[in-house]
Amino acid sequence: MTQLIESFTGELSRPTRELRRTGNTHRIGLAAVVMALGVLVISLAYAAGRGGASGQPWTGAYWIGEVLLFGPVVWRLLCRKGPSEYEAAGLVLGLAGGTYLVKYLYSPLRFGFPDEFQHWRSTTTLLESHHLFGVNHLLPVSPAYPGLQEVTSALVTTTGLPIFAAGMIIAGLAHLLLAASLYVVFRRVSGSARAAGLACTIYAVNPHFQVFDAIFGYQTLALAFLGLALVAALALAKPPERENRIRPWVLAAVLVAATVVTHHITSYVLAGTLILLACFVSAYRHRRNRRGADLRDTGAARLGVLAGITVGMVGLWLGLIAPLTVQYLEPTARHFFAGLANTLTAQASDSGTTPTGPLPDLMANYATAILIGLGVLAGWRHIWRTQRHHVWALAFAVSAVGYYVILILRLATPDGAEIAGRSLTYLYIPIGYTLAMALVWLSQISWRRARHAALGRAQTVLAGSVVILLLFGGIAAGWPPYWERLPGHYIVDGFESGINDQSTAVAKWAASTLGPDHRVAADFTNYILLGSYGDQDVVRGVNQLYYHPTYTGADAELARQDAVTYVVVDLRTSRYKPPPAQGYFPARSTSPNAPVPIPRANLLKFGNLPGADRVYDSGDIILYKLPGTHHAK
Amino acid sequence: MRNDSVRPTVSRDLVITAGITVLCAGLVALAHTVAGQSPVWTVIAILAGLPLALVLPGHALTMLLLPRRTEPARIPPLLLQGMWTVGLSLAAMVMCGLLLNLIPVGLTSTSWTVGLAVLTLGALAGTGAARVRESVKRGARRPAVSAPTGVRTVSARSAELPAARRRPTLAAACYGIAVLVVAGTAVGLAHSSAAGQPNSHFAQLWLVPGKADPASAGQATLGVRNDYPESGHFHVTLRRGTAVAATWDLTLQTGQTWHTTVPSARGNTLKATLTGPGPGARSQVVVLNPDTP
Numbered sequence: 001m002t003q004l005i006e007s008f009t010g011e012l013s014r015p016t017r018e019l020r021r022t023g024n025t026h027r028i029g030l031a032a033v034v035m036a037l038g039v040l041v042i043s044l045a046y047a048a049g050r051g052g053a054s055g056q057p058w059t060g061a062y063w064i065g066e067v068l069l070f071g072p073v074v075w076r077l078l079c080r081k082g083p084s085e086y087e088a089a090g091l092v093l094g095l096a097g098g099t100y101l102v103k104y105l106y107s108p109l110r111f112g113f114p115d116e117f118q119h120w121r122s123t124t125t126l127l128e129s130h131h132l133f134g135v136n137h138l139l140p141v142s143p144a145y146p147g148l149q150e151v152t153s154a155l156v157t158t159t160g161l162p163i164f165a166a167g168m169i170i171a172g173l174a175h176l177l178l179a180a181s182l183y184v185v186f187r188r189v190s191g192s193a194r195a196a197g198l199a200c201t202i203y204a205v206n207p208h209f210q211v212f213d214a215i216f217g218y219q220t221l222a223l224a225f226l227g228l229a230l231v232a233a234l235a236l237a238k239p240p241e242r243e244n245r246i247r248p249w250v251l252a253a254v255l256v257a258a259t260v261v262t263h264h265i266t267s268y269v270l271a272g273t274l275i276l277l278a279c280f281v282s283a284y285r286h287r288r289n290r291r292g293a294d295l296r297d298t299g300a301a302r303l304g305v306l307a308g309i310t311v312g313m314v315g316l317w318l319g320l321i322a323p324l325t326v327q328y329l330e331p332t333a334r335h336f337f338a339g340l341a342n343t344l345t346a347q348a349s350d351s352g353t354t355p356t357g358p359l360p361d362l363m364a365n366y367a368t369a370i371l372i373g374l375g376v377l378a379g380w381r382h383i384w385r386t387q388r389h390h391v392w393a394l395a396f397a398v399s400a401v402g403y404y405v406i407l408i409l410r411l412a413t414p415d416g417a418e419i420a421g422r423s424l425t426y427l428y429i430p431i432g433y434t435l436a437m438a439l440v441w442l443s444q445i446s447w448r449r450a451r452h453a454a455l456g457r458a459q460t461v462l463a464g465s466v467v468i469l470l471l472f473g474g475i476a477a478g479w480p481p482y483w484e485r486l487p488g489h490y491i492v493d494g495f496e497s498g499i500n501d502q503s504t505a506v507a508k509w510a511a512s513t514l515g516p517d518h519r520v521a522a523d524f525t526n527y528i529l530l531g532s533y534g535d536q537d538v539v540r541g542v543n544q545l546y547y548h549p550t551y552t553g554a555d556a557e558l559a560r561q562d563a564v565t566y567v568v569v570d571l572r573t574s575r576y577k578p579p580p581a582q583g584y585f586p587a588r589s590t591s592p593n594a595p596v597p598i599p600r601a602n603l604l605k606f607g608n609l610p611g612a613d614r615v616y617d618s619g620d621i622i623l624y625k626l627p628g629t630h631h632a633k
Numbered sequence: 634m635r636n637d638s639v640r641p642t643v644s645r646d647l648v649i650t651a652g653i654t655v656l657c658a659g660l661v662a663l664a665h666t667v668a669g670q671s672p673v674w675t676v677i678a679i680l681a682g683l684p685l686a687l688v689l690p691g692h693a694l695t696m697l698l699l700p701r702r703t704e705p706a707r708i709p710p711l712l713l714q715g716m717w718t719v720g721l722s723l724a725a726m727v728m729c730g731l732l733l734n735l736i737p738v739g740l741t742s743t744s745w746t747v748g749l750a751v752l753t754l755g756a757l758a759g760t761g762a763a764r765v766r767e768s769v770k771r772g773a774r775r776p777a778v779s780a781p782t783g784v785r786t787v788s789a790r791s792a793e794l795p796a797a798r799r800r801p802t803l804a805a806a807c808y809g810i811a812v813l814v815v816a817g818t819a820v821g822l823a824h825s826s827a828a829g830q831p832n833s834h835f836a837q838l839w840l841v842p843g844k845a846d847p848a849s850a851g852q853a854t855l856g857v858r859n860d861y862p863e864s865g866h867f868h869v870t871l872r873r874g875t876a877v878a879a880t881w882d883l884t885l886q887t888g889q890t891w892h893t894t895v896p897s898a899r900g901n902t903l904k905a906t907l908t909g910p911g912p913g914a915r916s917q918v919v920v921l922n923p924d925t926p
Binding site for chain 2: 025026028029030032033035036037039040042043044046047050051052085086089093101104105107108109126129130131132133146147150151153154155157158159160161169170173174176177180181183184187188193221224225228231244247248250251254255257258261262487488500501502505506509513514607610611612613614615616617618619620627
């Protein structure tokens with residue numbers, strides 16, 4: 001009887017089963033309703049943004065919505081009685097569903113994030129050609145990692161749904177899968193539903209979880225496979241059942257392969273994680289051997305083999321199918337290591353980045369860094385005292401040190417903010433676990449020492465406030481940036497806020513009238529849309545074509561070298577400034593002499609060029625065809 | 634827990650899953666061949682295609698690869714089952730797509746439908762064979778598996794609870810409805826506000842040379858598309874050099890396109906001007922220079 005009760009209700013201690021079920025129902029139900037209200041408040045803020053309202057009241061409403069979304073989860077996980085197994089899992093999944101809804105509500109009718117257009121292009125090419133590994137001028141490496149395209153293609157062709165609907169379903173499922181798989185990993189490692197729920201909640205406040213890692217992008221699907229692969233690896237580390245030796249290997253291999261085929265960085269992270277775990281487990285077993293301790297099978301060899309299989313798959317895919325990945329990642333890696341070298345040799349870097357934005361966002365950023373920095377230390381303490389027998393817990397604790405490395409590199413390297421954000425997607429897995437242990441430890445202290453229930457609750461509120469502050473910092477550092485946190489306000493060459501009907505129209509016109517694969521120079525928004533909807537071979541790094549009032553010899557030489565056939569001119573770049581700390585063009589590294597806004601004469605000069613055609617005009621957007629025959633480099 | 638009545642239970646889930654797979658695949662195939670624009674078949678394709686792609690392959694693979702598990706961590710079985718079902722469905726599609734890419738027809742609706750169905754049925758066959766093998770090994774003394782899927786370990790215990798206590802309570806149902814209503818309101822509000830966003834008011838004008846084929850040599854295409862939110866009157870003037878070669882007065886509905894073929898420049902600049910609806914509408918201009926082929 002006791003086992004039955006424990007299997008259903010988990011940690012609750014009230015005597016009557018029926019009362020426990022009723023209490024659980026009301027707690028879970030109320031939490032779910034409050035979370036749904038949070039989503040509604042955010043939707044109201046978004047609607048206000050689309051209606052032209054802006055300013056502090058609706059931005060404040062957005063933040064209130066986020067607190068309502070996360071608050072019940074944090075409260076239930078930190079309060080003294082704690083959640084049951086079902087409640088903790090339900091809260092985690094509810095949070096994942098709610099955060100995905102927030103992302104969906106930002107752009108509910110069409111793709112709105114620039115990266116989504118890149119993957120739309122690859123998927124459309126697959127649907128048209130019926131074969132993988134096509135060409136995508138906008139994101140050339142994307143066809144070499146066709147996992148997302150395959151899944152979307154399968155859903156589109158079997159159901160008849162449009163790509164947008166299929167993409168939203170797949171991204172949503174991947175988001176939920178990531179949360180579920182991380183919960184399973186944390187639950188099995190920690191042995192506590194509360195700790196697992198807290199770890200997942202802390203993971204959910206990482207800067208990219210709510211939006212960027214939930215878009216229709218290949219990393220979204222790959223993260224789900226990463227989580228599942230970790231679950232499979234955790235199971236593989238246990239001694240196998242006699243009748244079931246092969247199947248765990250097949251399961252793990254399939255999930256590793258799916259990750260490798262879907263996203264480059266995620267597969268490298270998976271390989272590195274498995275190598276790290278194998279080393280940890282091996283070192284732990286070796287240490288116990290030397291002490292003459294019980295030589296239980298810790299799975300070191302199996303994890304090592306799985307790590308080897310992963311590395312082998314990564315290498316094969318990289319060598320045979322996706323060698324372009326090296327060229328794609330090389331510039332980022334070069335900047336990263338150059339910045340790292342400058343940091344280590346204490347040389348000044350002229351391109352390190354510091355956080356920008358409104359004062360509350362900056363304060364939240366810095367507070368987050370301090371809280372995580374201190375929280376990781378507290379988490380280490382608790383893990384060492386209570387879980388040093390569990391190798392995975394130790395591995396999480398050690399991996400969390402990566403946060404300090406990322407903090408330094410964020411400030412010292414070019415593109416530091418972007419690299420930090422992308423890295424935190426993975427680092428928040430061990431950080432979430434370590435911080436959760438710290439919160440569990442601090443909560444236990446507060447309950448033991450609290451002389452009054454009210455004091456205990458106050459301390460719970462304090463602990464919850466820490467998590468909410470992490471949430472603020474995560475959103476402030478995340479996506480979308482603060483200047484387009486509410487949708488609807490057009491910002492020329494903004495990321496999501498720059499997508500507009502006129503640019504979409506010219507892209508679709510180009511696809512249908514000009515045909516595909518023309519070399520086109522354009523500003524950022526038109527670059528994205530012409531490269532995706534327009535199916536054009538859009539050109540980067542030709543910003544200077546727009547910098548002078550006359551078409552110079554250098555401009556002609558640049559156009560010739562890059563085989564530019566068409567130049568897109570968006571007259572709105574002469575009327576409006578680009579986003580803060582950004583430029584008008586895809587390379588995002590405007591020359592110091594780049595005018596802001598761009599003078600109208602700079603844009604219309606192409607019409608004075610002998611032999612140039614003005615083939616398209618929609619009022620704000622003009623398409624010029626440059627004279628002469630251009631050959632690709 | 635062992636008796637002969639378990640043997641039909643062991644295979645019944647495989648048969649049911651196989652039957653549903655064949656049904657879904659058949660409906661999807663029928664929908665794509667028969668449907669046309671029929672809304673009924675569109676709905677049928679969605680209702681059959683979603684489980685065929687997102688549920689059945691993963692469910693079958695879960696039965697094959699995770700046949701029997703003890704779950705010391707007491708993770709809810711529904712969470713595990715759902716996670717593996719959907720996760721393995723997605724992974725299976727990734728692997729299946731790589732194989733389909735090797736066949737000449739590639740990744741089409743037919744090949745996906747057949748491929749996913751074959752994958753699912755193959756996994757089910759493998760599960761059945763594995764169960765038979767295990768039951769032979771154990772001398773058929775015990776059921777091959779204690780439950781159709783390994784995740785039933787805990788829910789098998791739950792099955793001992795009186796059925797009435799496992800039904801959702803009225804309170805749970807009310808909370809569920811409240812959540813759906815609130816979330817649905819949020820989604821509806823987002824849709825309506827996004828659909829009602831102020832539109833750009835513009836029209837497209839273009840003048841492009843003919844394609845490089847003999848039939849259209851010496852020709853150019855002049856086109857206008859109305860992207861204003863309402864119908865409008867447009868005036869187009871075509872000049873060859875300084876002389877007016879042609880004019881058009883157009884009334885276009887929103888989203889409507891007009892185009893015509895005109896002789897190319899032949900030594901003179903070809904210039905078209907569009908004047909749109911409304912007072913103060915700015916003229917739009919396109920130009921083909923005389924040397925453009």
